[in-house]
Amino acid sequence: MAGTDDVAIVELGPADAQAGLALSTEAHWNQNEADWLTFLNHGIVYGVRSGNDLIATAALLPYSVGNAWISMVLVTARFQRRGIATRLVDACLDAAKMRKLTVWLDATPAGTAVYGPLGFTPTVELRRLRLAHPAPPAATLALSTGDLDELIARDRRAMGFDRGPLLRAFCDRAGSRLVSDGKAMALVRDGRVARQLGPLFADDTASALALVDAVAEAEARPLIIDAVHSQAAFVTGLTAAGWSIERPFQRMRFGRPTTQATEQAFAVAGPEFG
């Protein structure tokens, strides 16, 4: 396959979860099968096959009030730089256009090079931080269970649109925890190689850092956080506490904004979900 003229784009279904997981694992991403099933069951996922092998994907996940997220843009190494990601993202944009959706995504540096020419414009920046080796759990989590309705309301204020069904589904997953100490609240869920802490909302930076510390003390697995870069004191506090910055993500939007955010999160749910 030399170019993209003979590339057939197909729509994927739940039976493709394992093949999708193989692609995100090749890219060293953290998604697990439950994440793939979220996209395959609730979104539109396009793929390209070579023979029986799935070699590329891109997903469009509709949210509410005319917004959607594009993610899982993956092309296996030996098929890269042939225009396949561009074709798949174009297919997602066509599907979004038909549904009159404003589209968002969180791009890796390689992804930014694909999306800019397609007409995406940058919004906020994120930083992926990792706590590679948390100490053996010092305590069982001395935090109360957070109020899911409050998390959903704060998330709506931060995103500008509702993601209640997604956050409820995250909470229902085995191993998920919604934690709060009254001044900060966060969701912690399983990923393939690390637990993901986010979204995280707090009254102030000190409260956000205190909650992260309490979670880290009770976790045995590596942790990742996708912090909002403009929360500069939060990012600095995390690095001072032993977290290392792994990579940037650039949030980008295609289409006009439909709503205005009225609260800023400290950490987002993850680049694949926003």
Ligand SMILES: CC(C)(COP(=O)(O)OP(=O)(O)OC[C@H]1O[C@@H](n2cnc3c(N)ncnc32)[C@H](O)[C@@H]1OP(=O)(O)O)[C@@H](O)C(=O)NCCC(=O)NCCS
């Ligand atoms: C990023 C990725 C999806 C690109 O897939 P692809 O099929 O190779 O992309 P395309 O061929 O459509 O690239 C279109 C243009 O984007 C730019 N581009 C693509 N990959 C790039 C890279 N690694 N570095 C710099 N520019 C890149 C180039 O300008 C390219 O055009 P050119 O090949 O004519 O120079 C693929 O490298 C990948 O799966 N990477 C790992 C996962 C990832 O980062 N996904 C993006 C998530 S936001």
